[in-house]
Structures are given as structure tokens and as C-alpha cells.
Amino acid sequence: MKIQQLTxxxxxxxxxxxxxxxxxxxxxxxxxDVKAKGDAAVKAYSEKWDGVALDTLRVTAQEIDEAVASxxxxxxxxxxxxxxxxxxYHEQQKRDGYKLPLADGSWLAQRITAIASVxxxxxxxxxxxxxxxxxxxxxxxxxxxERIVIATPCDKDGKLPAAVLAAASILGVTEIYKMGGAxxxxxxxxxxxxxxxxxxxxxxxxxxxxxxxxxxFGEVAxxxxxxxxxxxxxxxxxxxxxxxxxxLLSQAEHDPMACAVLVTTSDALAKAVSDEVxxxxxxxxxxxxxxxxxxxxxxxxxGETMTQVVDAINTLAPEHLEIVTKNPEAIMxxxxxxxxxxxxxxxxxxxGDYFAGTNHVLPTNSTARFASGLNVDDFIKRTSVVYYSExxxxxxxxxxxxxxxxxxxxxxxxxxESRGWNKED
Amino acid sequence: MKIQQLTxxxxxxxxxxxxxxxxxxxxxxxxxDVKAKGDAAVKAYSEKWDGVALDTLRVTAQEIDEAVASxxxxxxxxxxxxxxxxxxYHEQQKRDGYKLPLADGSWLAQRITAIASVxxxxxxxxxxxxxxxxxxxxxxxxxxxERIVIATPCDKDGKLPAAVLAAASILGVTEIYKMGGAxxxxxxxxxxxxxxxxxxxxxxxxxxxxxxxxxxFGEVAxxxxxxxxxxxxxxxxxxxxxxxxxxLLSQAEHDPMACAVLVTTSDALAKAVSDEVxxxxxxxxxxxxxxxxxxxxxxxxxGETMTQVVDAINTLAPEHLEIVTKNPEAIMxxxxxxxxxxxxxxxxxxxGDYFAGTNHVLPTNSTARFASGLNVDDFIKRTSVVYYSExxxxxxxxxxxxxxxxxxxxxxxxxxESRGWNKED
Numbered sequence: 001m002k003i004q005q006l007t008x009x010x011x012x013x014x015x016x017x018x019x020x021x022x023x024x025x026x027x028x029x030x031x032x033d034v035k036a037k038g039d040a041a042v043k044a045y046s047e048k049w050d051g052v053a054l055d056t057l058r059v060t061a062q063e064i065d066e067a068v069a070s071x072x073x074x075x076x077x078x079x080x081x082x083x084x085x086x087x088x089y090h091e092q093q094k095r096d097g098y099k100l101p102l103a104d105g106s107w108l109a110q111r112i113t114a115i116a117s118v119x120x121x122x123x124x125x126x127x128x129x130x131x132x133x134x135x136x137x138x139x140x141x142x143x144x145x146e147r148i149v150i151a152t153p154c155d156k157d158g159k160l161p162a163a164v165l166a167a168a169s170i171l172g173v174t175e176i177y178k179m180g181g182a183x184x185x186x187x188x189x190x191x192x193x194x195x196x197x198x199x200x201x202x203x204x205x206x207x208x209x210x211x212x213x214x215x216x217f218g219e220v221a222x223x224x225x226x227x228x229x230x231x232x233x234x235x236x237x238x239x240x241x242x243x244x245x246x247x248l249l250s251q252a253e254h255d256p257m258a259c260a261v262l263v264t265t266s267d268a269l270a271k272a273v274s275d276e277v278x279x280x281x282x283x284x285x286x287x288x289x290x291x292x293x294x295x296x297x298x299x300x301x302x303g304e305t306m307t308q309v310v311d312a313i314n315t316l317a318p319e320h321l322e323i324v325t326k327n328p329e330a331i332m333x334x335x336x337x338x339x340x341x342x343x344x345x346x347x348x349x350x351x352g353d354y355f356a357g358t359n360h361v362l363p364t365n366s367t368a369r370f371a372s373g374l375n376v377d378d379f380i381k382r383t384s385v386v387y388y389s390e391x392x393x394x395x396x397x398x399x400x401x402x403x404x405x406x407x408x409x410x411x412x413x414x415x416x417e418s419r420g421w422n423k424e425d
Numbered sequence: 426m427k428i429q430q431l432t433x434x435x436x437x438x439x440x441x442x443x444x445x446x447x448x449x450x451x452x453x454x455x456x457x458d459v460k461a462k463g464d465a466a467v468k469a470y471s472e473k474w475d476g477v478a479l480d481t482l483r484v485t486a487q488e489i490d491e492a493v494a495s496x497x498x499x500x501x502x503x504x505x506x507x508x509x510x511x512x513x514y515h516e517q518q519k520r521d522g523y524k525l526p527l528a529d530g531s532w533l534a535q536r537i538t539a540i541a542s543v544x545x546x547x548x549x550x551x552x553x554x555x556x557x558x559x560x561x562x563x564x565x566x567x568x569x570x571e572r573i574v575i576a577t578p579c580d581k582d583g584k585l586p587a588a589v590l591a592a593a594s595i596l597g598v599t600e601i602y603k604m605g606g607a608x609x610x611x612x613x614x615x616x617x618x619x620x621x622x623x624x625x626x627x628x629x630x631x632x633x634x635x636x637x638x639x640x641x642f643g644e645v646a647x648x649x650x651x652x653x654x655x656x657x658x659x660x661x662x663x664x665x666x667x668x669x670x671x672x673l674l675s676q677a678e679h680d681p682m683a684c685a686v687l688v689t690t691s692d693a694l695a696k697a698v699s700d701e702v703x704x705x706x707x708x709x710x711x712x713x714x715x716x717x718x719x720x721x722x723x724x725x726x727x728g729e730t731m732t733q734v735v736d737a738i739n740t741l742a743p744e745h746l747e748i749v750t751k752n753p754e755a756i757m758x759x760x761x762x763x764x765x766x767x768x769x770x771x772x773x774x775x776x777g778d779y780f781a782g783t784n785h786v787l788p789t790n791s792t793a794r795f796a797s798g799l800n801v802d803d804f805i806k807r808t809s810v811v812y813y814s815e816x817x818x819x820x821x822x823x824x825x826x827x828x829x830x831x832x833x834x835x836x837x838x839x840x841x842e843s844r845g846w847n848k849e850d
Binding site: 074075078079081082088089092093095098100108110111113115116126127128129130131163199200218220221225242243246247249250252253254280284285286290328329332335336337338339340341342343344345346347348349350351352353354355356357358359363365367368369370371372373375377380381382383384385386387388389390392393396399400402403404406407408409410411412413414415416418419 | 499500503504506507513514517518520523525533535536538540541551552553554555556588624625643645646650667668671672674675677678679705709710711715753754757760761762763764765766767768769770771772773774775776777778779780781782783784788790792793794795796797798800802805806807808809810811812813814815817818821824825827828829831832833834835836837838839840841843844
């Protein structure tokens, strides 16, 4: 890995693929088609692109049961424990509204209600992602979302990965549809004859899924469009080079555009990590992907002081941040921008990807400056309530009417004053 | 106003202007230009479109002082009281993170930090909108945002509305720039020689501002793109027709595309409100705008039962909802989707636009199904923290490694296991 002196113009930002004109045209066509023709269009696109002709889109109870039965019980236990941990962490985020009494019997309030229905897209392809199911479904359940739907593409034989069905089953989610790509997003957004539309769509996907989510945004809510994964490690001379290298590679193996950065005050560690990364790369099954990521978006920066290192991290605003130093908590206190923080030697980043309980859906590409990881608030909405008594109205109506007229909005002023027009009751 | 029988296919949704290709091209050009040339480009566009040649963009302390001095002291008092009310309501939304102890000294946490810098766009034109300043700035201040900037276009003499400067001054906001349109959004997003870029941009604007906000989204955060205003009123036979009509018109006067809907169980009220709307329209200064809105997007629906009425409201998910019935609170409990609710005869909707303390930046076009009004959470971010002790790591590493391998991510598994490789310390 390249070792460089830390300077102030550090940046994680990559030019991300936004989709080309042709892809966008295709997506718009699919969306319009599914909106007009419903299930038939979804099935036709599944046949065209996924090579599978389906009679019914909905996964049956029997398919789910068979999937669970086919799994290693140890894995079921691991997924169940992970779900419990995720629920425990997210339950702290649940909250009530409030009611604020004012004078004369008046009050203001904030009501919290759950979004009624949410659709989770789980990508298909070569691998299965049961962890995505846990990370998206549990916060929605904690929020109180009544209807949770999963859409995920099946293989050419109409089969879904057992691990995905098992994860859904562990959480009690049984409304699962075999569909992928833009047609799945369209079906979730607009609804079809057999699928009721949802209010919000979450979950990662390929460029067609991402473009479709952008297009239906407004009609329904979406989570953020996730970019390639990132890890930044703050480490001093107490860190173990092989562990830091392994953690950098854990993110690099995700994507050739993944980003892995070490920022350290130790020249010796910088050199040792660089050597370890090369050594460990050579035995990785996903070496080609990880090597590209390391070559293009991997870097080791050496800073003079820990203050300079932390400043650099706040500029980067990385998705994942590990702090592997003598006193990691003190350094954490100075960190302002990061999606998720992992403290100390034993909090390797994959701990959070799968198991600890925190969410792995996190802001990428420096958006941790203003965005947060997926959380319970993403599945609720807040409604304000005003109750004014006659006395409060009488006291404040002249002020409100003045402010409305200041903005040239006479009908606003008259509405407030209307309660005073020679009324008898 | 048209009176119709309430049916299940009620809808508020309008085809909103998304901007045409030429407008988008212009906006992209402006953004690129400001990114490349900074202040000079901002000034050039202000000269081109607003007809004003500015030496400096920043408003001086003297200009602010003069604006405040020029205002009616009663208005200053009204704005100050409104700001106090808004602060009181929003302060209840402030919250701390949490720390969750696990076994063996491990813990998880959620940290809450404020977004560092926020830019508020205040539209110019014929009217001044000091209430926009209060509604956007106060939640950001409550959240703890350190730097709050206002951008607003000046007139041909380089002057800004005194009411806007006064509202800013009341809140202690002094970093104000004379700039409007897409060039203002560009300057806020990218920064220039004299203006530091911000992390989030909020506030309403014309189609160029809306398009520019969409374009810079991702680089910075934005609030939602607001659509035309909406009001829905639930009323029974106890409501006063003139008051309901006045409230419907208060939203209709905003925009020819504004929406004003009464849903009632009373035929008599329906008829009386329809007559009152026509009567009151005739004396409104903004009659032309309000009449267009009422003709195109105004409607009175008569339902059989209050349950049917409430179901219709949950489908509409209106921005503003008034409940003017015998027992409004009981009906409120059944409402799931609304941006803001106003209860009873004396809680006329403009009470919330200006004064009560709730926010007037609210979700439109049925997005209250999944979105909320502007609130303190819009100005904070949440960071998760994982601290695993050696013992917790040791106990859970095999489970995490199994789950990583289940997803085909070997480097993840190795990272977690790396702590176990023949280590001495």
C-alpha cells in the first residue's frame, strides 16, 4: 500500500457510477410497464433478464419451511443470536411523542406513528445476504411497522437462497416475493394485482435497482443510495499490523471501488501494515477485487500528531472507523463525522457487520457529515398537534394576523380573525 | 366549491412541476460555473438574472442593525415571541445518545452529534418570509449546529427585506449572503473564496432552486423539495362554515396549485362552506390565486360516517389537517397520516404557520405517509459505537466468522479471527 505524509486535502470521495442514459431509459420503461400491467410485466421482465418463468411471485410457507430445515442449525442459532443483539441495540431508539401544556388549557404535542408498510430489497446473484435481512427488518419491526415485505430475485429454477428465507423466518417475515431489478422496485412502489404497494423501500441493489429507487422517490420513501464500502483505521504504535491489515482487507474484498485507509502516527506501523496487506492479499479468495480496491482506493497516511489524525478523519467522514490506540475512547470523543466507530483491538469491523447489534447500513462517500446509519427513526413519522383554547386564541390572534400581513398573506390573517366576527356561540 | 360523495379513491396528488430539460441544463451550467469560478460566477449570475451588481455578497452588521431599527417594534416583539414558542416546542425533540453495557466489560453506544454547518435559502421576490427564517433556523440551533448561514436574493438596489434581516438578527444569525437562485445553492454546496461550503441546505425556492438542490444532493444534505401547500378539514355539524371557509382559503391563497379539501359528515355544512368560500373569495387581495386553487384542487366530500372520513384522510395524508368536531381529540387518535394537526375551532391553521411553536415546514403531496415536518433530528447525526472486550471477542468470533463465510466474505471472517493467531500480547 502507498504510504504518504498526511496533509489537509485528504478525501475519500470517488466518482460514483450514476448510471448512463440508456440504463435510465430502460428503468423508466420498466417502471411504466409495471405500473400499467402489474404482475404480468414483473413476470415478463423476470423471464427476460433472470431467465425464469414464474407462475406465482409469492414465496410459499412450504418453501420457507424447507429452507429453514435445510440450514445448519448452528447457523440458525447464530442468525437468531444476531437478531436478538440487533433488536436489543435498536430498541433503545424507540421513543414516544410528547405533550406540552401551554397557558389557559392550550397544548402542543408531537405524535409518533410508524410507517404502515415497508419493502426490503435483498440483492441476489452469486451470494446470499441474510445479514441484510436482519439489519433492515429489525429496525422497522422495533418502530412498529405493521407490514414488512421482502423482494429478492430467484435463480433460474425459481429457488431463493435458504439463508435469506431462514433470516426472514427467524424474524417472522413471511410476505416474500421472487422478483429483482427495477421491476421489483416498481411492484413495491406502485403495487400490482397481487402485491400491495408499500410506503418505503430500503435495501441495496445493482445500478438498475438504485436508479429505480431514485425514480420512485417521492411516490414512496427510500433509504439512501449506498456507495462502495469504506474503512478508516486510526492506529498508533500499540496496534498490531496483521490485525489492522486484516480489517482493511475485510472492506476491500467487498468491491473494487471499496476504500481502505489507515491514518497513523507511527512510521513503523505504516510500513508493517503495508507489508501485511500484501502478504494477506495473496491468500484471499477474493484477492482480485480486494487488490483493485487497495491499489486504487487504499492508502496509509502518517500524521505528526493525533490531533492532525483526528482532523483528517473528520474531513473523510468514513462509513466505518476503527480506533486502535492506547486510549481509544478519548480519541472517539474528538471524532465528529463517522458512520460507525469500533474501539480497540477486539472490535474488528465485521463484528458490527454481522453480530454486535449496531446497524451495518451506513452512510458512505463522506455523507457521514450529515447522514446516519439506518435506525428506528427511519421507520417512523412525527406529526405536530396544536390545540388552542378560546382564551389563547383571543390573546394571540392579533399577533398572528400581523405576522401574516407582514408576509402579504391576507387570507391567513382573516382565517385567524374569523373566529372573532360577531359570533354568538 | 364542488360537493361530492366521499369514495375510497380520493387523492391529493398533483402532477408537480419537475423542471424541464432546458431548466436542468441551465442549473447544471450554473453549478459547474460557481464550482469553478466561485464568487465571480455568483456575482455574474446575480447581475444577469437579478439585475444587481454587487461588490460584496456578505450583508454587513450595519445593514442588519438598520433593518432592525426600521421595523415596527410591535412586529419585532411578535417575531421574538414566535421564536420563543418555536424554541420551546423544538427543545423537547433534543436528545442524547445512549450507552448499553454488555457482558464482560463490552458495550455498545449511540452518539448524537450536530451537523457542523447548515445553509438556509430564503426566497426573495415580491414578499418577505421572516417566518421561514424562524422555522428553519430554530431547530438547527436547538440541535447544536455551530454555523448557520442564510442566502437570500436582494433587489436591484442591493437591499434585502428588513423583516428577514430582523428575524435573523433576533436569532443571532449574522452570516447572511445576498444571492439567490441556483448560484446561491452552488455557493452553499461547494463554497467560494469568501463563503465556506455547508453540510446541509434547507429552505424553499423556485424551480431553479429546487433543481439545484436535487443536483447537489449527495454532496450535501437537503431538506425535502416542498410542493404546493395543502389543507384538509374534518368537520361535523358543530363547525362554523365561515371559519372553515376562511381556513380553506388561507392555504388556497398560497399557490394556484394549492389544495383545500373539506371532508365532512354534514350535508348542511358542505353547502354552507361552499357558499362561504365563494363569498369570502370575492374580497381577497389574492383572489385570483386562491380561486384557481379552489377551482382546480378544492373539493368538499360528504361521507356517511366519521370512520369513512378518517379513512379518507389517512389515504390523503395531507400536509395540514384541521379537526373541527365535537370531540376532535378522539378523532385525532385514529389519524395515522398528516403533517400537522390542528384541533378544534380556535386552532386555525395559520396559528401553526407563524406562532404556536410547531414547525411549518411540512410534508406535502401525500408524503406524510412516510415523511415528517422539519425537526431537530434533521440537524443531527447518529454514530454507532462498538467496544468488544477480549472475552466477548473470544466468545463470539466463531459465530461472526461463520456468518461472514455464509455470505462468501472470507476476509471478513479472517479479520475477526486474526486476533487469535498465535498472539503473545
